[in-house]
Amino acid sequence: MARLAALIVSALFASSVWAAGITVSGAWIRHLPAGVPAGGYFTLYNQSKDAIALVGARSPDYTMVMLHKTVEEGGTSRMLAVDRIEVPAGGAVTFHPGGYHLMLMHAKHEIKLGSRIPVTLVFSGGAKVTAQFEVRGPTAR
Amino acid sequence: MLQRLMRLLAMLAACAALAACSHKVQWRTDNIDGLMPTLDFHMTDDSGKAVTAQTYRGKIVLLYFGYTNCPDVCPTTLAKLAQALKNTKNHGADIQVLFVTVDPKRDSVSRMHTYVRAFGPWFVGLVGTPDELRDLTKRYRVTYSYGKPDKDGNYEVTHSSAVFVFDGSGRSRLIMVPHDAADAITADLDQLAAQSGS
Numbered sequence: 521m522a523r524l525a526a527l528i529v530s531a532l533f534a535s536s537v538w539a540a541g542i543t544v545s546g547a548w549i550r551h552l553p554a555g556v557p558a559g560g561y562f563t564l565y566n567q568s569k570d571a572i573a574l575v576g577a578r579s580p581d582y583t584m585v586m587l588h589k590t591v592e593e594g595g596t597s598r599m600l601a602v603d604r605i606e607v608p609a610g611g612a613v614t615f616h617p618g619g620y621h622l623m624l625m626h627a628k629h630e631i632k633l634g635s636r637i638p639v640t641l642v643f644s645g646g647a648k649v650t651a652q653f654e655v656r657g658p659t660a661r
Numbered sequence: 662m663l664q665r666l667m668r669l670l671a672m673l674a675a676c677a678a679l680a681a682c683s684h685k686v687q688w689r690t691d692n693i694d695g696l697m698p699t700l701d702f703h704m705t706d707d708s709g710k711a712v713t714a715q716t717y718r719g720k721i722v723l724l725y726f727g728y729t730n731c732p733d734v735c736p737t738t739l740a741k742l743a744q745a746l747k748n749t750k751n752h753g754a755d756i757q758v759l760f761v762t763v764d765p766k767r768d769s770v771s772r773m774h775t776y777v778r779a780f781g782p783w784f785v786g787l788v789g790t791p792d793e794l795r796d797l798t799k800r801y802r803v804t805y806s807y808g809k810p811d812k813d814g815n816y817e818v819t820h821s822s823a824v825f826v827f828d829g830s831g832r833s834r835l836i837m838v839p840h841d842a843a844d845a846i847t848a849d850l851d852q853l854a855a856q857s858g859s
Contacts, residue, residue, distance in 0.1 A: 550736055552729070554775040559732040590734045592839055596804060597734040597822040617737035618839060624732070625815070658779040659740040 541568030544641065544651035549624060550617075551631050551655050558631070560585070560622030560639060560653055563614045566607040574605040574613070576642040583626035585639065590618055599623075604644065617661065633657050686852055689845035690826075690837045697825065697833035700724070702797040704761070707774035707786035714831055721756045721853055723837075724825040726803050728764035728818050729776045736780075738824065738839065743781045745846035753783045755829075755854055761787045763805035763820050765794060801825055826850075829857050 547562035566572050577585040587602040605620065607613050615621050622639065631637065636652040643649075700714040700722060714722075723742060727735035739760065746753030760777050762768035765788050768776075773786030789797065798805065801821075808817040826835035826849075834853060837846055 550732070550740075552732070552736055552776065553779045554729060554772045556729045556772075556776065557732040559736065588733065592822060595821055595823055595838075596819055597839070598819045599731070599733065599817045617740075618734060621733045658736055659743045659781065661737075661740050661744065 539643070539647045539649045542566055542572060542643070542647070542649050544649060547639070547651045547653040548660065549622075549631075549637060549653045549655050550658065550660055551633060552658055555627070558582075558624040558627075559617070560624055561615045561617065562651060562653070563612055564607060564641065565612045566609060569609050571606060571608045571611075572647070573644040574607065574641055575603065575644050577622055577639055578642070579624060579637060579639045581628055581631065581637050582624040583628065585625070586623045587620070588623045589620050592618075631655055686856070688835060688849055688852070690835050690841050690849050693833050693836050695832055698800050699833070700827045700831035701800065702787075702789070702793065704787040704789040704793050704797070705770060707770055707777055707788070709770050712785075712787070717757050717759070718831060719829045721829060721850060721857065722827040722831075723756065723758040724761065724801070724827065725758065725823075726761045726763050726798065726805065726821050728762050728820065729768050729772060730764065730815070731818065731820075734822065734839070738822070739777075739780045739784065741843050742824070742846065743783070745843040745850065746781070746783050748843070748847040749850050749854065751854060753781075753850075755857070756783055756850060758784045759787050760784055761789070761794070761797065763794065763798070763803075764807075764818050765789060765791070826853070828853060 543565045544562050550559045552558055577587060579585050589600045589602050591598045591600055605613055633655050635655050637655060638650050639653050640648050640650045703713050706712045725738060742758055746756055762773060768788060770788050773788055777784035777786040803821040805818060805820040810816040822839050824837040825833065826837065828834050835849055
């Protein structure tokens with residue numbers, strides 16, 4: 521138990537060292553019925569002295585989380601998978617409806633409105649930041 | 662004397678022009694009055710009932726194409742429409758949103774039912790046979806295409822982002838696009854309802 525606690529503390533310490541200056545705010549998930557994928561939204565701030573690149577995301581509550589972007593072109597909507605999003609030092613990127621979004625697929629259990637779901641953002645070089653995403657209903661905007 | 666009379670006439674003309682202007686309807690979304698074919702289709706609604714355009718005559722119809730495995734733009738559009746309809750004078754009582762799936766392979770009638778009901782009472786999900794879907798999409802020059810399935814069989818669908826609006830007689834009236842704000846949609850639906858005398 522003590523060893524586990526020590527491990528958690530060291531893991532937290534490690535992640536805070538690695539991810540110094542990277543913060544996430546306004547994180548929420550639009551939960552949809554019928555087992556269809558949910559959209560995840562947030563703003564990522566890079567207050568560190570170096571550029572960072574977001575390369576992935578995962579959550580213990582979903583089988584798969586992907587970085588996506590909606591593209592509007594000639595009257596059609598298209599979803600693009602995104603491999604890498606660069607955020608310059610002092611910069612920010614916002615995932616918002618109609619733009620960048622997380623696609624959260626195949627929830628492992630029932631997702632309750634109003635609950636908080638941890639999502640870990642993964643950066644090139646291996647740094648990670650975990651944020652709590654608030655679960656909102658289909659008509660949230 | 663003649664000069665004064667002329668000035669009076671000019672003033673009257675200006676007033677008349679102004680009055681005419683104030684009666685002219687200004688639309689905030691795109692006015693396509695009669696430019697697209699009258700609403701016409703045969704499909705199955707989300708309760709499993711066979712429906713046609715006639716089923717919805719007398720109501721303002723908003724027609725939108727999408728699919729349920731669409732985590733961003735489809736629910737974002739439906740959520741915006743829900744807010745816009747709720748804010749209309751009649752709270753959308755005279756309006757029906759028809760959400761037509763362009764992915765009938767994955768979107769069953771029952772899945773559509775669960776999905777659209779979550780957005781509010783104004784939404785009806787429509788599922789067509791391949792022929793029915795082709796007829797309706799061709800009629801409004803709506804395009805859709807499927808991406809390559811990944812190893813789990815998931816695939817993405819490219820689809821038209823416009824919302825087509827028809828009045829109670831099935832006449833095409835407006836097109837709404839993703840950048841139209843909810844309050845612009847509310848204002849235009851109220852104007853359309855006022856013209857329909859409902």
